[in-house]
Amino acid sequence: MEKIDLHMHSNYSDDADLPVAELISRCKAHGITTLAVTDHNSANSVAEASALADNTLRTISGIEIDCTFDERNYHLLGYGFTPSDDFSQIHRNFSELQRKLMPKKIEALRHYGFIVDEDALTELAGERIPQEEQMAEVILADDGNKNNPLLLPYRSGGSRSDMPLINFFWDFFGAGRPCYIPVSYPAMEQMVDVISSNGGTPVIAHIGANIKQQYQEVLTGMQKVGVMGIEVFSSYHSPELEAWLYDFALNQNLHVTCGSDFHGHNKPKIEVGQCCYNASQLTAIRRFTDSLTV
Known part of the structure; x- marks a missing residue:
């Protein structure tokens, strides 16, 4: 069956290993035909990934943005956008915030x-x-x-x-854990607008990694602020959650996507293309990728 992976990280993400070219080569070796590199708060991979596309591999512009919705932090994926200074500003702001937080994280670790x-x-x-x-x-x-x-x-x-x-x-x-440091990221609604205004499609990432209940309530609220799709098939989701998310997305006319969240060294059990879907579910994912122009 065709392999699609719309969530992976190159070394433009501070917590991932592989340069874009090596990541693309890895994807080709695993038989992936469509991919998006979605680095944390950075669109720096887009040009390199696009240049490496060929007649066996399609690359889609991607990013994964930290944002806040209803006082909780989530990851918002953006696809098919045209890179602009809007994304460069997101990266600058995020990097500055991370620099300020680093001493607090080290202090918290030493406390334990x-x-x-x-x-x-x-x-x-x-x-x-x-x-x-x-x-x-x-x-x-x-x-x-x-x-x-x-x-x-x-x-x-x-x-x-x-x-x-x-x-x-x-x-x-993690939230509520011993070294957790509360932090607010830009509002999800604001990040949705950035993605959409640059021609892209905003999709909520691996929601099962962020919350464990009230999926319908949360996703309905996100839909109201402009989220247009759900990363249904994820290495963080159980088959039962994937089935529920898939049905919910179809019923709400939301896009269906899939992604491994490959990082490399930090997540050794996660490999590119590690998404499980059947033929009809693949058709739904393909409808999404075919809707994108970049």
Whole structure:
């Protein structure tokens, strides 16, 4: 069956590894025919990905934007837009916010007894802003933390060792978790307008990773502010949730999309093209990609 993946990250995202060219090559090797690179708050990949398209692979412009809706933070995907300074400004604003938050994140980790070597963290991040997963990597590698019992689940054989870095992020920095730092991003309605005004289509990403109930209420509210589609098929969604989201999207005339959320090193269990859908569901996804002009 044809493979489509509309959610993946290149190293234009601070928490992902592969340059765009390597990411595209990986997708070709896995038989993907249509893709979008959706870097965090950055449209920098669009030109490179577009240049690498050929008669076996179609690339669609993409971005994943942090935004706030009804006092909760979500990720909003944008597809088929024409890059403009609007997206450059989103990236500048997000990067500045991340720089301001980094010392608070390190302070929160130290409060729980973790040794955080900032020189090692800077070296690991290179020119990019250190992310929570990189903080986890530095903490786990530091012999000063080897006897910290809080790290046992993330070490080999531990209950959270399948994806230790992203699991550490969720367990310590997720909403309501010990190191969680409240932050408000731009309003979803504002980001919907940016995507739409540049010719794109706004789609809510992996909602099952953000909330665990009241899907209909939340999605109906998002639809009212201009969200036009749902990432139904996601590595974060159970088959039961995917079935519900698929039916809801069709009943509400919302676009149906799919995405692996591939990052590389930080999410080793997630591979490009890792979306499960049947033939009729693929037809619905294809209706969406065929509706895009970029």
